Amino acid sequence: MREIIKLGLILLIITSVAGLILGGVNSMTADIIEARALEDSMEAIEAFFPESDDAGIIDDGDVLAYDLVDEVYEVLQGDTVIGYTIKTVPNGYDGPIELLTGISIEGEITGIEILSQTETPGLGDRITNDEFKDQFAGQSSDEELEVDALSGATVSKNAVVNGVNAATEVFEEELRN
Amino acid sequence: MNMGNIVKNGIVRENPVFIQFLGMCPVLAVTGTATNGLGMGLATTAVLLGSNTVIALMKNFIPSKIRIPSFIVVIATFVTMIGMVMNAYLPDLFNALGIFIPLIVVNCLILGRAESFASKKPTGASMVDGISMGLGFTLALVVLGAVRELIGSGSIFGLELLGEAYPAMGIMVQPPGAFLALGLLTALFNVVILKRIK
Amino acid sequence: MSDRLIVSSSPHLREDTSIQKIMFDVAIALIPATIASVYFFRAPAAMILLISIISCLVTEIVVQKIRKTPVTIHDGSALVTGMLLALNLPSTVPLWLPVVGSVFAIGIVKQLFGGVGHNFMNPALAARIMLTISYTDRMTGWVEPGVDAVSTATPLTFVKDFTAVQDGAPSFVDLLIGNVAGSMGETSALLLIIGGIYLVYRGVITIKIPGVYILTVAIATLLYGGFDVQYMTFHLLSGSLMIGAIYMATDYASTPVTPRGRIYFALGCGILTATIRLFGGYAEGVGFSILLMNTMVPIIDRYTAPKVFGEVKKQNA
Numbered sequence: 001m002r003e004i005i006k007l008g009l010i011l012l013i014i015t016s017v018a019g020l021i022l023g024g025v026n027s028m029t030a031d032i033i034e035a036r037a038l039e040d041s042m043e044a045i046e047a048f049f050p051e052s053d054d055a056g057i058i059d060d061g062d063v064l065a066y067d068l069v070d071e072v073y074e075v076l077q078g079d080t081v082i083g084y085t086i087k088t089v090p091n092g093y094d095g096p097i098e099l100l101t102g103i104s105i106e107g108e109i110t111g112i113e114i115l116s117q118t119e120t121p122g123l124g125d126r127i128t129n130d131e132f133k134d135q136f137a138g139q140s141s142d143e144e145l146e147v148d149a150l151s152g153a154t155v156s157k158n159a160v161v162n163g164v165n166a167a168t169e170v171f172e173e174e175l176r177n
Numbered sequence: 178m179n180m181g182n183i184v185k186n187g188i189v190r191e192n193p194v195f196i197q198f199l200g201m202c203p204v205l206a207v208t209g210t211a212t213n214g215l216g217m218g219l220a221t222t223a224v225l226l227g228s229n230t231v232i233a234l235m236k237n238f239i240p241s242k243i244r245i246p247s248f249i250v251v252i253a254t255f256v257t258m259i260g261m262v263m264n265a266y267l268p269d270l271f272n273a274l275g276i277f278i279p280l281i282v283v284n285c286l287i288l289g290r291a292e293s294f295a296s297k298k299p300t301g302a303s304m305v306d307g308i309s310m311g312l313g314f315t316l317a318l319v320v321l322g323a324v325r326e327l328i329g330s331g332s333i334f335g336l337e338l339l340g341e342a343y344p345a346m347g348i349m350v351q352p353p354g355a356f357l358a359l360g361l362l363t364a365l366f367n368v369v370i371l372k373r374i375k
Numbered sequence: 376m377s378d379r380l381i382v383s384s385s386p387h388l389r390e391d392t393s394i395q396k397i398m399f400d401v402a403i404a405l406i407p408a409t410i411a412s413v414y415f416f417r418a419p420a421a422m423i424l425l426i427s428i429i430s431c432l433v434t435e436i437v438v439q440k441i442r443k444t445p446v447t448i449h450d451g452s453a454l455v456t457g458m459l460l461a462l463n464l465p466s467t468v469p470l471w472l473p474v475v476g477s478v479f480a481i482g483i484v485k486q487l488f489g490g491v492g493h494n495f496m497n498p499a500l501a502a503r504i505m506l507t508i509s510y511t512d513r514m515t516g517w518v519e520p521g522v523d524a525v526s527t528a529t530p531l532t533f534v535k536d537f538t539a540v541q542d543g544a545p546s547f548v549d550l551l552i553g554n555v556a557g558s559m560g561e562t563s564a565l566l567l568i569i570g571g572i573y574l575v576y577r578g579v580i581t582i583k584i585p586g587v588y589i590l591t592v593a594i595a596t597l598l599y600g601g602f603d604v605q606y607m608t609f610h611l612l613s614g615s616l617m618i619g620a621i622y623m624a625t626d627y628a629s630t631p632v633t634p635r636g637r638i639y640f641a642l643g644c645g646i647l648t649a650t651i652r653l654f655g656g657y658a659e660g661v662g663f664s665i666l667l668m669n670t671m672v673p674i675i676d677r678y679t680a681p682k683v684f685g686e687v688k689k690q691n692a
Contacts, residue, residue: 006240007240007242007243010238010239010240010243010247011243011246011247011250014235014239014247014250014251015250018250018251018253018254021254021258022254022257022258025257025258025261025262026261029261029262029264029265030261032265032266033261033264033265036265036268040268116272117272118272118273120209120350120351123347123350123351344469344471344510344513345509346475346509346510347508347509347510347511348505348508348509349509351508353505353508357483360487
């Protein structure tokens with residue numbers, strides 16, 4: 001009995017020290033991680049809407065209830081809304097893909113950006129190539145997307161198309177006035 | 178304890194991948210590119226150095242009955258720390274390695290060195306062992322990643338080497354290619370390097 | 376060397392006196408389909424055949440020289456692998472592709488595991504799947520038979536995701552004689568069956584594996600199509616079912632040795648093929664099915680081994 005208590009105490013000490021250290025590291029890095037994620041989104045939003053001055057997260061349950069939709073940003077120029085940037089998380093070949101879609105208030109896709117993905121290197125990860133991403137810009141949000149096939153990476157391509165479709169759907173049904 | 182021998186053991190004679198076949202999960206899963214191999218190798222090296230050092234320091238404090246849970250707690254702490262630091266400062270690499278960072282905890286190479294080396298040997302030797310085993314692991318991952326990336330997408334470390342006309346052999350960057358490349362490289366390692374040492 | 380113990384998986388007794396005879400019979404059986412492929416797909420088909428056979432033979436020689444084992448290209452197994460590989464390719468592939476396939480088939484799948492009789496997968500089929508995974512676009516460049524090489528879809532696309540044959544599908548006559556798009560040697564069901572009958576007649580293969588395999592696919596597609604015989608026949612005659620069932624699922628080294636095991640093997644191939652064709656993402660599932668079942672062979676052999684005379688059930692120790 002005494003031995004069990006002793007062993008338990010030693011493990012308690014070890015795990016407490018480990019917990020303290022991890023807590024410390026977490027408090028040091030958490031802000032950086034969050035800031036960086038936001039910065040990535042902001043950079044993409046600026047690329048979608050070069051004339052924008054500001055963007056803010058929309059915290060609306062109806063909008064976020066849509067499939068795949070993760071975050072929605074309202075892009076502002078002065079006080080007028082000039083478009084939206086919608087973060088969707090479709091499932092790729094090898095895990096979720098985090099994807100931003102910029103849609104102007106007139107209903108034109110202004111661009112897409114892949115924030116994170118784990119697709120097969122050399123095949124599926126070609127969705128991050130500019131030639132692939134650029135074909136989305138300029139398409140209309142109320143028409144069917146036209147995207148060239150990526151040979152050997154159909155699943156990855158379809159995942160991106162699904163993500164963009166989810167974004168246009170939420171835009172058409174909730175955000176467009 | 179001869180430090181030179183420990184280094185040689187870790188990198189060549191007892192190479193964790195080509196000789197001991199330890200930690201096969203990351204070896205096979207993340208070596209689609211040389212960059213990912215390097216990142217995974219260095220992350221593992223950092224964990225190995227940290228865990229070997231701490232475990233060697235604490236070996237008289239930890240009763241042998243609870244050594245395995247204690248080792249795992251130490252290893253998991255280092256892995257979580259490295260995961261957070263990577264996420265904060267090397268986000269691209271963190272995204273690419275994804276789920277395999279937390280899985281370093283169960284990489285049997287790390288627990289293996291804790292059990293067979295760090296819990297028995299002096300702290301200095303354990304640190305050297307951690308670094309050299311880690312570098313041996315990194316070396317194997319980089320070579321494997323480079324070979325797969327070169328054949329499978331025509332580049333090394335993202336540098337296009339073989340040009341547009343090269344028909345990339347897609348299977349090499351997919352899971353079956355990992356097994357093929359590992360088998361062929363192990364054979365090569367045995368023929369070329371081990372013969373020379375003996 | 377002779378005093379060393381050689382450890383290998385079962386079967387330990389392999390009859391190799393007649394490899395040559397068997398292999399040349401298989402080659403003869405493949406000749407009608409080969410001639411048809413050259414007739415339908417013209418000069419490119421002939422080039423691919425030639426390159427594929429030569430590179431298989433050269434790879435075999437080179438690997439055996441490196442391994443310092445006797446060169447055995449006269450046994451004809453590399454020739455058969457070369458022919459089968461070429462017949463499994465579309466006629467539009469670039470000419471380096473059969474070379475890559477041959478090196479993989481002979482060098483890796485066959486010789487690395489110990490040469491003829493030791494390969495655990497069918498070399499030609501493993502190479503075909505490797506090439507399909509690696510070079511999907513080149514391996515699906517199907518064209519219509521004839522001089523013009525008009526690209527088109529294979530017959531299987533007319534039944535993929537449908538429960539009846541769609542309009543515009545090729546006629547059964549075309550499917551039988553091979554006047555359809557597809558890999559060079561798999562288009563003509565009739566000529567492949569004729570070769571198969573020759574092999575059965577010569578005692579090289581038994582009807583068991585191809586029979587059970589094709590019957591399983593027939594039953595599955597008949598049920599799925601709601602007893603539509605036309606739909607079932609279309610499934611049986613198109614794609615690589617015939618060449619797979621007759622020439623590749625009957626490979627000696629990579630199929631079970633026990634008669635009962637062979638039936639389970641063929642049944643598994645048939646179920647997998649039907650599953651992939653009817654519910655999977657690919658239009659064709661023959662290649663994957665046979666390779667998957669190849670890997671199951673040691674287990675099948677283990678559980679279907681006949682009881683040795685006098686063997687007693689193990690007592691509880």
